[in-house]
Amino acid sequence: MRRKLAAGNWKMHGLLADLSQISALNADHPDPATDILICPPTTLIVPACAAINGGAVQIGAQDCHARASGAFTGDLSAVMLxxxxxxxxxxxxSERRDAHEESSEDVRAKSKAAHAAGLTAIICLGESLAQREAANTLDIIAGQLSISVPDTAVAANTVIAYEPCWAIGSGLTPTPAQIGEVHDFIRARLTTRFGEAEANGMRLLYGGSVKPGNAAEIFEVSNVDGALVGGASLKAEDFTPIINALKAAS
Structure with missing residues:
Protein backbone atom coordinates (compact mmCIF):
# COMPACT_ATOMS: atom_id res chain seq x y z
CA MET A 1 0.00 0.00 0.00
CA ARG A 2 1.56 3.29 -1.11
CA ARG A 3 1.42 6.06 1.46
CA LYS A 4 -0.08 9.21 -0.07
CA LEU A 5 1.98 12.38 -0.41
CA ALA A 6 0.93 16.03 -0.50
CA ALA A 7 3.95 18.06 -1.59
CA GLY A 8 4.02 21.84 -1.77
CA ASN A 9 6.41 23.71 -4.07
CA TRP A 10 6.71 27.31 -2.91
CA LYS A 11 8.88 28.25 -5.90
CA MET A 12 10.34 31.79 -5.49
CA HIS A 13 7.94 32.77 -2.74
CA GLY A 14 8.43 33.03 0.99
CA LEU A 15 10.19 35.14 3.60
CA LEU A 16 10.87 34.44 7.27
CA ALA A 17 7.43 35.83 8.16
CA ASP A 18 5.84 33.12 6.02
CA LEU A 19 7.18 30.36 8.25
CA SER A 20 4.00 30.86 10.26
CA GLN A 21 2.19 29.03 7.44
CA ILE A 22 4.41 25.98 7.90
CA SER A 23 3.91 26.13 11.67
CA ALA A 24 0.15 26.33 11.18
CA LEU A 25 0.20 23.40 8.77
CA ASN A 26 2.25 21.41 11.23
CA ALA A 27 -0.21 22.18 14.03
CA ASP A 28 -3.21 21.28 11.86
CA HIS A 29 -1.80 17.85 10.99
CA PRO A 30 0.00 16.46 14.06
CA ASP A 31 -0.40 12.82 13.02
CA PRO A 32 -1.44 12.81 9.36
CA ALA A 33 -2.56 9.71 7.50
CA THR A 34 -0.62 11.06 4.52
CA ASP A 35 2.90 12.42 4.13
CA ILE A 36 3.17 16.21 3.93
CA LEU A 37 6.17 17.93 2.36
CA ILE A 38 6.87 21.63 1.88
CA CYS A 39 9.67 22.72 -0.47
CA PRO A 40 10.37 26.38 0.38
CA PRO A 41 13.12 28.55 -1.09
CA THR A 42 16.55 27.38 0.00
CA THR A 43 16.90 30.40 2.32
CA LEU A 44 14.06 28.99 4.45
CA ILE A 45 15.09 25.33 4.72
CA VAL A 46 16.95 25.64 8.02
CA PRO A 47 14.39 27.89 9.76
CA ALA A 48 11.54 25.79 8.33
CA CYS A 49 13.04 22.67 9.91
CA ALA A 50 13.17 24.58 13.19
CA ALA A 51 9.57 25.73 12.78
CA ILE A 52 8.21 22.18 12.46
CA ASN A 53 10.09 21.26 15.64
CA GLY A 54 10.02 17.53 15.01
CA GLY A 55 6.44 17.55 13.72
CA ALA A 56 4.95 15.51 10.90
CA VAL A 57 5.54 18.03 8.10
CA GLN A 58 8.74 17.36 6.16
CA ILE A 59 10.91 19.97 4.47
CA GLY A 60 12.35 19.58 0.98
CA ALA A 61 14.22 21.61 -1.64
CA GLN A 62 13.39 22.77 -5.14
CA ASP A 63 16.56 21.85 -7.05
CA CYS A 64 20.13 20.65 -6.60
CA HIS A 65 23.40 20.49 -8.51
CA ALA A 66 24.53 17.17 -9.92
CA ARG A 67 27.95 17.43 -8.23
CA ALA A 68 28.53 17.07 -4.49
CA SER A 69 30.91 20.06 -4.38
CA GLY A 70 33.08 22.22 -6.57
CA ALA A 71 33.51 25.59 -8.25
CA PHE A 72 29.85 26.16 -9.08
CA THR A 73 29.04 29.65 -7.88
CA GLY A 74 25.45 30.08 -6.77
CA ASP A 75 24.62 26.34 -6.84
CA LEU A 76 23.81 24.01 -3.98
CA SER A 77 24.53 20.31 -3.84
CA ALA A 78 22.20 17.58 -2.65
CA VAL A 79 24.65 16.93 0.19
CA MET A 80 24.28 20.54 1.34
CA LEU A 81 20.49 20.34 1.21
CA SER A 94 9.19 22.16 -16.20
CA GLU A 95 10.25 25.65 -15.12
CA ARG A 96 13.83 24.36 -14.80
CA ARG A 97 13.66 22.40 -18.05
CA ASP A 98 12.31 25.46 -19.87
CA ALA A 99 13.89 28.57 -18.33
CA HIS A 100 17.23 26.89 -17.52
CA GLU A 101 17.25 24.55 -20.54
CA GLU A 102 17.79 21.47 -18.39
CA SER A 103 17.74 18.23 -20.33
CA SER A 104 16.51 14.85 -19.15
CA GLU A 105 20.20 13.87 -18.90
CA ASP A 106 20.68 16.77 -16.48
CA VAL A 107 17.67 15.61 -14.47
CA ARG A 108 19.04 12.08 -14.35
CA ALA A 109 22.37 13.33 -12.97
CA LYS A 110 20.62 15.42 -10.33
CA SER A 111 18.42 12.48 -9.36
CA LYS A 112 21.48 10.29 -8.87
CA ALA A 113 23.06 13.01 -6.73
CA ALA A 114 19.93 13.21 -4.61
CA HIS A 115 19.93 9.45 -4.10
CA ALA A 116 23.61 9.45 -3.18
CA ALA A 117 22.97 12.15 -0.58
CA GLY A 118 20.09 10.23 0.97
CA LEU A 119 17.35 12.46 -0.40
CA THR A 120 14.13 11.44 -2.10
CA ALA A 121 14.14 12.67 -5.70
CA ILE A 122 10.79 14.01 -6.91
CA ILE A 123 11.31 13.68 -10.66
CA CYS A 124 9.01 15.83 -12.78
CA LEU A 125 7.72 14.95 -16.25
CA GLY A 126 5.29 16.74 -18.51
CA GLU A 127 4.32 17.74 -22.01
CA SER A 128 3.68 21.16 -23.57
CA LEU A 129 0.29 22.22 -24.92
CA ALA A 130 1.56 21.82 -28.49
CA GLN A 131 2.69 18.29 -27.74
CA ARG A 132 -0.66 17.46 -26.12
CA GLU A 133 -2.59 18.86 -29.09
CA ALA A 134 -0.38 16.86 -31.48
CA ALA A 135 -1.27 13.68 -29.54
CA ASN A 136 2.40 13.21 -28.58
CA THR A 137 1.90 13.19 -24.80
CA LEU A 138 2.77 9.54 -24.15
CA ASP A 139 5.80 9.65 -26.43
CA ILE A 140 7.13 12.70 -24.58
CA ILE A 141 6.48 11.13 -21.18
CA ALA A 142 8.13 7.87 -22.27
CA GLY A 143 11.27 9.69 -23.38
CA GLN A 144 11.52 11.85 -20.27
CA LEU A 145 10.84 8.88 -17.99
CA SER A 146 13.43 6.58 -19.55
CA ILE A 147 16.21 9.18 -19.41
CA SER A 148 15.38 11.21 -16.29
CA VAL A 149 14.97 8.27 -13.90
CA PRO A 150 18.35 6.71 -13.03
CA ASP A 151 19.05 3.07 -12.27
CA THR A 152 19.52 4.04 -8.62
CA ALA A 153 15.77 4.66 -8.35
CA VAL A 154 13.81 2.53 -5.89
CA ALA A 155 10.45 3.02 -4.23
CA ALA A 156 12.08 4.39 -1.08
CA ASN A 157 14.00 7.21 -2.80
CA THR A 158 11.97 8.17 -5.86
CA VAL A 159 8.66 9.90 -6.53
CA ILE A 160 7.44 10.67 -10.05
CA ALA A 161 5.40 13.83 -10.61
CA TYR A 162 3.38 14.24 -13.80
CA GLU A 163 2.99 17.96 -14.44
CA PRO A 164 1.61 18.91 -17.85
CA CYS A 165 3.41 22.17 -18.59
CA TRP A 166 0.29 23.82 -19.96
CA ALA A 167 -1.57 23.27 -16.67
CA ILE A 168 1.01 24.79 -14.32
CA GLY A 169 -0.23 28.11 -12.98
CA SER A 170 -2.72 28.45 -15.83
CA GLY A 171 -5.87 27.36 -14.03
CA LEU A 172 -6.28 24.65 -16.67
CA THR A 173 -6.43 21.02 -15.58
CA PRO A 174 -6.45 17.85 -17.68
CA THR A 175 -9.56 15.73 -17.44
CA PRO A 176 -9.48 12.80 -14.99
CA ALA A 177 -9.30 10.49 -18.01
CA GLN A 178 -6.24 12.31 -19.36
CA ILE A 179 -4.51 12.22 -15.98
CA GLY A 180 -5.35 8.54 -15.54
CA GLU A 181 -4.02 7.65 -18.98
CA VAL A 182 -0.63 9.17 -18.22
CA HIS A 183 -0.37 7.81 -14.67
CA ASP A 184 -1.31 4.30 -15.78
CA PHE A 185 1.24 4.58 -18.59
CA ILE A 186 3.98 5.67 -16.17
CA ARG A 187 3.18 2.81 -13.79
CA ALA A 188 3.35 0.30 -16.64
CA ARG A 189 6.69 1.67 -17.84
CA LEU A 190 8.15 1.57 -14.33
CA THR A 191 6.94 -2.02 -13.95
CA THR A 192 8.67 -3.06 -17.16
CA ARG A 193 11.93 -1.45 -16.10
CA PHE A 194 12.08 -2.04 -12.34
CA GLY A 195 9.78 -5.00 -11.78
CA GLU A 196 6.29 -5.12 -10.35
CA ALA A 197 7.18 -5.04 -6.65
CA GLU A 198 9.46 -1.99 -6.88
CA ALA A 199 7.30 -0.11 -9.38
CA ASN A 200 4.16 -0.64 -7.32
CA GLY A 201 5.88 1.06 -4.40
CA MET A 202 6.83 4.23 -6.30
CA ARG A 203 4.45 7.09 -5.69
CA LEU A 204 3.05 9.02 -8.66
CA LEU A 205 1.95 12.59 -8.04
CA TYR A 206 -0.14 14.86 -10.22
CA GLY A 207 0.76 18.54 -10.44
CA GLY A 208 -0.70 21.47 -12.33
CA SER A 209 -3.37 23.85 -11.00
CA VAL A 210 -4.35 21.55 -8.13
CA LYS A 211 -6.62 23.44 -5.75
CA PRO A 212 -9.23 22.68 -3.07
CA GLY A 213 -12.05 22.71 -5.63
CA ASN A 214 -10.63 19.97 -7.88
CA ALA A 215 -8.42 17.93 -5.53
CA ALA A 216 -10.99 15.29 -4.57
CA GLU A 217 -11.75 14.49 -8.21
CA ILE A 218 -8.06 14.22 -9.08
CA PHE A 219 -7.32 11.92 -6.14
CA GLU A 220 -9.97 9.46 -7.32
CA VAL A 221 -7.99 8.83 -10.52
CA SER A 222 -6.15 5.54 -10.96
CA ASN A 223 -2.48 5.58 -9.87
CA VAL A 224 -2.62 9.10 -8.45
CA ASP A 225 -0.85 8.88 -5.09
CA GLY A 226 -0.93 12.56 -4.23
CA ALA A 227 -0.11 15.97 -5.63
CA LEU A 228 2.73 18.40 -6.21
CA VAL A 229 1.03 21.72 -5.49
CA GLY A 230 2.26 25.20 -6.33
CA GLY A 231 0.36 28.34 -5.38
CA ALA A 232 -2.24 26.57 -3.25
CA SER A 233 0.49 25.33 -0.90
CA LEU A 234 1.62 28.82 0.14
CA LYS A 235 -1.06 29.20 2.80
CA ALA A 236 -2.09 26.55 5.29
CA GLU A 237 -5.77 27.41 4.84
CA ASP A 238 -5.53 26.58 1.12
CA PHE A 239 -3.28 23.54 1.40
CA THR A 240 -5.16 21.86 4.26
CA PRO A 241 -8.32 21.14 2.20
CA ILE A 242 -6.13 19.47 -0.42
CA ILE A 243 -4.44 17.36 2.25
CA ASN A 244 -7.83 16.45 3.69
CA ALA A 245 -9.10 15.42 0.26
CA LEU A 246 -6.05 13.18 -0.11
CA LYS A 247 -6.69 11.63 3.30
CA ALA A 248 -10.27 10.92 2.29
CA ALA A 249 -9.08 9.17 -0.87
CA SER A 250 -6.55 7.01 1.00
Missing part, protein backbone atom coordinates in the same frame (compact mmCIF):
# COMPACT_ATOMS: atom_id res chain seq x y z
CA UNK A 82 20.55 17.13 3.25
CA UNK A 83 22.88 18.80 5.75
CA UNK A 84 20.43 21.73 6.03
CA UNK A 85 17.61 19.36 6.99
CA UNK A 86 15.87 18.61 3.68
CA UNK A 87 14.47 15.12 3.16
CA UNK A 88 13.62 15.45 -0.54
CA UNK A 89 14.39 17.55 -3.60
CA UNK A 90 12.37 18.38 -6.72
CA UNK A 91 14.30 17.79 -9.96
CA UNK A 92 13.30 18.33 -13.56
CA UNK A 93 10.45 20.74 -12.92
Missing amino acids: KDAGATAVIVGH
